[in-house]
Amino acid sequence: AIVYVTDLSGTTNAATANVLKAGHYSFDGTRWNNMLVPKLTGFSAKKIDTYNITSAGTFDVVYAVVEYDTNSWYNPAEGKFTPKVPGYYQFTAGLRMQDGGTTERRISLYKNTDLQFAGTSMIGAQAIVNVVNGMVYLNGTTDFVVVKLVATGAINVTSNSAALNQSYFQGYLVGQ
Known part of the structure; x- marks a missing residue:
């Protein structure tokens, strides 16, 4: 599944630990991962x-x-x-x-x-x-x-x- 996150409120858990800012995320069965890594991290x-x-x-x-x-x-x-x-x-x-x-x-x-x-x-x-x-x-x-x-x-x-x-x-x- 691919989602676009706009609202960062709510409880952070193991699956949502990577959701740090608005953007596209994909689910790998365990956690949500940012699909577009910023130009520089x-x-x-x-x-x-x-x-x-x-x-x-x-x-x-x-x-x-x-x-x-x-x-x-x-x-x-x-x-x-x-x-x-x-x-x-x-x-x-x-x-x-x-x-x-x-x-x-x-x-x-x-x-x-x-x-x-x-x-x-x-x-x-x-x-x-x-x-x-x-x-x-x-x-x-x-x-x-x-x-x-x-x-x-x-x-x-x-x-x-x-x-x-x-x-x-x-x-x-x-x-x-």
Whole structure:
């Protein structure tokens, strides 16, 4: 069945969870799905602070400056993207780091608490921009994606205004 929804009032349940705005929807036997995905469903955020990692570990990376977020699904306080529509999302992230010496470092994409994609591990004192990308299926309810930094020792994460375009996190819905 195909319907055109004009009235969004009423109780949301599992079948109607994808009905977020007026438009054409088809029923797949379990839930209503938007037939016309908007031209862009996604976000872009950047990081502008500088901080030091003083020991080895895995650390959350928070990209607090939102350039755009078409559905308000990105939380800039936590650096977490939690979409309300299930589907396949393409992500890319970059982070500028320096002063690592012999410290190995990389950024990775995590779905919930599980590693999905790891950037190339890099070693050296020079400034580098580590990049990671990948496509992740998200269920549209509880799944989320974050970026984490993995370091084997101390490093300086420099994401000031001069390096603004080198530290970013972006995600887009590419299919359902």
